[in-house]
Amino acid sequence: MSIIASVSGLTRDYIQGTITVRALRGVDLSIQEGDFVALMGPSGSGKSTLLNLLGGLDEPSAGDVSIEGTSLTDMTEAQRSNLRRDRLGFIFQSYNLIPVLSAAENAEFVLLLQGVGPKERRERVFKTLADVGLAGMENRRPNELSGGQQQRVAVARAIAGKPALILADEPTANLDSETGNALLELMKKLNEKNGSTFVFATHDPKVMAVANRVIKLVDGKIISDERQ
């Protein structure tokens, strides 16, 4: 299996007034193709920070992040944008859908940025929405969908662009147990069927149960990294 993402000596400091808070302390990690990784740990352990750095949304204070062998450190913001557009998918705790766009248009958004033609866009969006169980709801706006349905749209948006790596930050935290389970099953299915690589930052023990690899973080350090 090839390595999709790797980090080495990754450190991230936040300056709050006169105090420097070290959120990550020299983390080393590799994510392999097809992994379904759960980053676990208490609040403030550095899970979201690690996820943001993996996705090129933030810049490390020290260390390096590579996606498919390409270092993000020397990239310009425009190059990082292109990388996120073409190779990464994101799922957020609060869904983060664009409220003025329908479910189909939200899922289509990344494809538009990628420059995919209209016919192919339409086909891929309808198929992806069907895959996440939203067939027939393509024209609904986010405020016409339940929380679980909105998160499914977010999953569709994340996978529609066929990314190498999908980063999910607490995707089930705002969902009830039943909806969270269904969503988790859906992502696991996508992982098994398409070989999509997922990295979750989560508190949810159910994610740990379905993940094939669990990484525990405490105070910005990896204290365990186990495959199961």
Next chain:
Amino acid sequence: MWQLLILASRNLFRNARRTGLTMAAISVGLAMMIATINFQYGSYKELTTNAISQLAGHVVVQHPRWQDERESQYLVTDADTVATKLRATFPKAIVTQRVQVGGLLRSSSNSVGAGLAGYEPDQEAQISDLDDKLIDGEWLGSDDLRGIIIGTGMADSLDVKLNDKLVFMSQQKGEEMASRLFRVRGIFRTGSADLDGFVAVSHIDAARDLLGGKAVAHQVAVHLPDARTSEADARTAANALQRDDLFVGSWLDAIPEIYALIQVDRTSSDLMMAVIGFIVALGVLNTVLMSVLERTREFGTMMAVGMRRTSIAGLVLIEATVLGVFGSALGCVLGIGISYPLVNSGIDMSGYMGETMVTGGVAVSTLIMGAWDPNRMALYACLAVVFTILAAIPPAWRVTRMKPVDAMRHS
């Protein structure tokens, strides 16, 4: 681009009341500007038309020193030949000769200082509206060398009525005095005390006699259908005449104070409009800035999924452009609606100012009519769009400074 436009339009409808209020500010501001522009244009047009007919022509031929010194000896000699050549050069024009003599007008009971304008009666009647202002008697006949037309103020001062005798006395070259007997043929009332109390009109040949010269004039004026080509027409006239001893110019040269008056008025009103535009732009800036701040988190998501910051800034500018274009279009419709009665009925100020007022030495009606000024209307409509886009640049610039992770943390 099409998708960005759709997204921008939908974003504008997120807060329809705010968008509506901003659009109203743009459109009402522009509508008021358009109404002002059209009202001003009408008044400038009347002032220019009257100034050209009363004080000059579209093209004037004068002695080079007449313009500045106004001494009666600065004459165009052989003025009839000059007029004939100009008529041949401009077949559609009205060419007229004028003489001005300063002196004293005496009746049997009184005497007053007067400015005697010697006109070619038939030509002048086609150009000037003085014949329309007659309240008693009639305009001068084409060979009436004894007739004189005076204003109501002068008639009262001299205590004369139609057909009464008047003697005009003036000083010829040197110390010699010249005098001539006239009979009152008509009395005019313009409503301007200056004109009604000082100006008298006679046949040009009668005025020439007072100057002691034949075929002379202080000014040969050419009246053309279009004032906009006056400068080119003046060059054509100069080429046709080939007279180095004469000044040939357009009305802009002959009555520069009128042009300057219009420019000063227009500049001050442009400054006022710039202030209004600036205030409206501040309102737009506030709206766009609020809209950007409210969507910071959303912009963070857009960046996370791969949209470039410059594209998001472009989205903000497109939103401002849509706002500006629709606000401007609405402003044009409103402005035309407000201007319509100004252009067709005008504003009647005669109740406060009499029938005529004098502006820059020119008698103009106090019924001020607007006129459509499509060029400036289009210019201001475009400026409304440009100002709206300019106002959106600081918020758009703010977007280009955002880091995705910071933007997504924004609440």
